[in-house]
Amino acid sequence: MKPSTAGWVFAAPALSVIGVFFAVPVLAALALSLTDFDIYSLAHIENLRFVAFDNYLNLLRNPLFWSALGNTLYFVAVGVPLSIAVSLGAALLLHSRLAWFKPLFRTAFFAPVVTTVVAVAVIWRYLLHTRYGLINWGLAQLGIDPVDWLGDPDWAMPAIILFAVWKNFGYNMIIFLAGLQAIPEDLYEAARIDGASPARQFRHITLPILGPVLLMVSILTLAGYFQLFAEPYVITQGGPLQSTVSVLYLMYEEGFKWWNLGNASAVAFLLFVLMTATTSALMWIARRKGVE
Amino acid sequence: MNDAGMPAWLARAIVNGLLIALAALSVAPLLWMLAVSLMQPGEASAFPPPLLPASPTLHNYAELFSRMGMGRYLLNSFLISTLVTAIAVLLNTLAGYAFAKLAFAGRERVFRLLLAALVIPAQVSMMPLFLMLKQMGLINSYAGAVVPGMAGIFGIFLVRQYARSIPDELLEAPRIDGAGEWRIFFQIVLPVLRPILVTLAIFSFLGAWNDFMWPLIVLSDDSLQTLPVALASLSREHVQDNEMMMAGSVVTVVPVLLLFLALQRYYLQGLLVGSVKG
Numbered sequence: 161m162k163p164s165t166a167g168w169v170f171a172a173p174a175l176s177v178i179g180v181f182f183a184v185p186v187l188a189a190l191a192l193s194l195t196d197f198d199i200y201s202l203a204h205i206e207n208l209r210f211v212a213f214d215n216y217l218n219l220l221r222n223p224l225f226w227s228a229l230g231n232t233l234y235f236v237a238v239g240v241p242l243s244i245a246v247s248l249g250a251a252l253l254l255h256s257r258l259a260w261f262k263p264l265f266r267t268a269f270f271a272p273v274v275t276t277v278v279a280v281a282v283i284w285r286y287l288l289h290t291r292y293g294l295i296n297w298g299l300a301q302l303g304i305d306p307v308d309w310l311g312d313p314d315w316a317m318p319a320i321i322l323f324a325v326w327k328n329f330g331y332n333m334i335i336f337l338a339g340l341q342a343i344p345e346d347l348y349e350a351a352r353i354d355g356a357s358p359a360r361q362f363r364h365i366t367l368p369i370l371g372p373v374l375l376m377v378s379i380l381t382l383a384g385y386f387q388l389f390a391e392p393y394v395i396t397q398g399g400p401l402q403s404t405v406s407v408l409y410l411m412y413e414e415g416f417k418w419w420n421l422g423n424a425s426a427v428a429f430l431l432f433v434l435m436t437a438t439t440s441a442l443m444w445i446a447r448r449k450g451v452e
Numbered sequence: 453m454n455d456a457g458m459p460a461w462l463a464r465a466i467v468n469g470l471l472i473a474l475a476a477l478s479v480a481p482l483l484w485m486l487a488v489s490l491m492q493p494g495e496a497s498a499f500p501p502p503l504l505p506a507s508p509t510l511h512n513y514a515e516l517f518s519r520m521g522m523g524r525y526l527l528n529s530f531l532i533s534t535l536v537t538a539i540a541v542l543l544n545t546l547a548g549y550a551f552a553k554l555a556f557a558g559r560e561r562v563f564r565l566l567l568a569a570l571v572i573p574a575q576v577s578m579m580p581l582f583l584m585l586k587q588m589g590l591i592n593s594y595a596g597a598v599v600p601g602m603a604g605i606f607g608i609f610l611v612r613q614y615a616r617s618i619p620d621e622l623l624e625a626p627r628i629d630g631a632g633e634w635r636i637f638f639q640i641v642l643p644v645l646r647p648i649l650v651t652l653a654i655f656s657f658l659g660a661w662n663d664f665m666w667p668l669i670v671l672s673d674d675s676l677q678t679l680p681v682a683l684a685s686l687s688r689e690h691v692q693d694n695e696m697m698m699a700g701s702v703v704t705v706v707p708v709l710l711l712f713l714a715l716q717r718y719y720l721q722g723l724l725v726g727s728v729k730g
Binding site for chain 1: 720
């Protein structure tokens with residue numbers, strides 16, 4: 161076997177799996193989203209009709225879709241910056257020359273990342289319990305009245321954001337830490353000699369050099385946060401008053417609870433378009449600001 | 453005095469104090485989960501919430517395994533995650549090595565296509581995939597849970613990045629001696645790739661173990677469910693049984709935490725290959 165033949169032979173199994181179980185379904189989803197595939201079509205394929213863009217138009221007229229979109233954007237708009245800020249803060253602390261026991265702290269910060277989201281969501285649902293949750297107990301010690309975290313539509317999403325930031329910040333922290341370690345120490349040395357304060361050093365050395373890493377982390381985190389599903393599924397079941405129904409939660413219910421698979425495919429595609437648009441916009445802004 | 457204008461001991465106290473506080477916040481929910489899982493039924497439904505069990509008991513675990521069928525879910529999770537890991541490591545390694553070291557027609561174009569596909573969220577494929585597997589009779593089977601994870605773009609990319617550092621002479625010499633490509637792969641390439649194989653295996657295993665949405669969709673039979681799916685449905689039915697649910701969380705989380713703690717060097721290294729050097 162020649163190396164060039166071997167190349168195809170070696171790559172073929174993985175490429176076939178990706179082709180059959182990912183690429184083909186993605187293309188099929190586009191087709192499916194133009195049909196009224198529902199429980200009747202599931203029983204008899206003859207019941208399937210081509211409806212063109214009806215699914216999309218119906219979604220845009222559906223108030224639940226708009227609230228799911230609003231909830232998801234809320235989660236992304238608050239959760240992503242908060243999560244990145246905590247990650248960067250943790251990385252700066254760990255990078256500091258003054259820090260002790262760095263590997264120990266790093267492991268502690270990272271532990272939530274590898275945990276199973278369902279299992280830790282069960283823990284947090286309990287921590288957030290209005291009557292006997294530890295969080296309200298802690299707030300009471302500070303003289304703050306109990307918050308009905310999971311029962312009040314205004315507080316349910318902040319509670320989920322809090323959970324998501326706790327769960328995920330360690331991931332980006334590791335990437336930031338590697339970025340910080342790549343910054344040459346003599347830049348800070350020079351800045352110190354010129355009398356620059358730590359805050360100015362951060363603004364004029366750390367941030368600009370970290371720019372590309374920050375961009376990449378933002379894109380990865382955005383993509384991840386747009387896919388909010390397990391958290392509301394376990395913690396709030398979309399409630400209260402549908403305040404935590406995310407786009408993917410809607411897709412799941414449409415598709416696998418009501419078996420409107422055509423509709424659900426349209427939801428999935430709209431989410432994909434939204435994600436692509438947002439990340440492209442972010443890259444466009446970054447390029448204009450000179451971050452490669 | 454340092455450049456922030458504060459004494460060194462104070463700066464040191466602030467940095468380490470913040471680190472300790474953040475570490476406590478990260479780990480406390482997990483430690484507390486462990487504590488509550490050892491409490492008597494109903495003990496945790498008190499205010500203020502007890503931090504430690506008054507008289508530790510394994511009752512909740514016994515209950516989970518004897519009455520709730522946790523053993524079955526644990527087995528399902530292990531089976532599915534192990535199968536996914538074994539197959540994904542093999543297929544991704546073969547492909548990653550091919551993309552790195554074996555020149556074949558269309559290689560660059562295919563690889564660029566793969567990278568572009570990374571932006572498509574997996575959920576887009578789920579509806580047709582469900583219908584497809586239904587046609588194939590794989591819904592409600594281990595196979596249905598395993599097939600989408602058998603190969604992945606990220607895994608191929610990970611191996612490719614690492615395999616590029618293999619010197620060409622290492623492959624050319626045996627070729628001149630007449631060794632076949634399979635032999636070169638198994639006897640020379642695989643041993644060199646061992647560190648990245650460990651990394652890939654951890655990623656695959658953790659990914660499969662922690663996956664929720666796809667197993668939720670594809671495994672509706674109670675007896676086939678994985679731990680996260682079973683835990684989610686148990687926790688809906690047993691909202692009040694906090695102690696038992698915490699025990700269920702411990703069973704779900706501890707295997708992956710131990711795996712991570714044992715092999716964290718490989719895991720973190722893989723995280724950086726997959727991101728920073730992207």
